[in-house]
Amino acid sequence: GENVGLHLPTLSVQEGDNSIINCAYSNSASDYFIWYKQESGKGPQFIIDIRSNMDKRQGQRVTVLLNKTVKHLSLQIAATQPGDSAVYFCAENTPARQLTFGSGTQLTVLP
Amino acid sequence: EAGVAQSPRYKIIEKRQSVAFWCNPISGHATLYWYQQILGQGPKLLIQFQNNGVVDDSQLPKDRFSAERLKGVDSTLKIQPAKLEDSAVYLCASSEDTGANTGELFFGEGSRLTVL
Numbered sequence: 001g002e003n004v005g006l007h008l009p010t011l012s013v014q015e016g017d018n019s020i021i022n023c024a025y026s027n028s029a030s031d032y033f034i035w036y037k038q039e040s041g042k043g044p045q046f047i048i049d050i051r052s053n054m055d056k057r058q059g060q061r062v063t064v065l066l067n068k069t070v071k072h073l074s075l076q077i078a079a080t081q082p083g084d085s086a087v088y089f090c091a092e093n094t095p096a097r098q099l100t101f102g103s104g105t106q107l108t109v110l111p
Numbered sequence: 112e113a114g115v116a117q118s119p120r121y122k123i124i125e126k127r128q129s130v131a132f133w134c135n136p137i138s139g140h141a142t143l144y145w146y147q148q149i150l151g152q153g154p155k156l157l158i159q160f161q162n163n164g165v166v167d168d169s170q171l172p173k174d175r176f177s178a179e180r181l182k183g184v185d186s187t188l189k190i191q192p193a194k195l196e197d198s199a200v201y202l203c204a205s206s207e208d209t210g211a212n213t214g215e216l217f218f219g220e221g222s223r224l225t226v227l
Contacts (some may be wrong), residue, residue: 018125027167043221044202066211091153097167098167099156101154102153
């Protein structure tokens, strides 16, 4: 089957710097993508979503970019804070209407 | 607004025993999901309900896993008999979405199962 994958399993950034978390997806027919944040011992929490007819969407301190040509999704976090330390998952809505998660990236914010 | 409630939070059993997890979704949410999250991996969908009907159970190991949502509100996921590889966090999620899977999912904190 087709899977959503992530380029890097871990990412460390200095507090105050910007973070970029990448995701590669393989199902070109997926039409909806979501980023989730999961803190230790908790369930995933919705961050931001984007539909396939968009290239960019901005939220509060976060931006999601979608490049359908190379099937790539990224999450940018501005001015990263200690509270941003977590595992970040991208997920895609496949044509079978299943929300499929990638394996995640552990973001660590250094003081 | 109350979130998705799950219980128990932790469960330790021996292989071949049975276990049941309970989920109460956010009030009014039509769609309920059970996900399995093995340590170090992303959540994997086991089953999706819309109201009290099953929308997708293609990845549910039906020889040992079962789930129901009889009245279209809360749900139970059962494993019988458990295997070592069932050790995972079982996440319940709900959404207002009525089937297109393009709405936000709200997750509970999960039930962590350890099979010895």
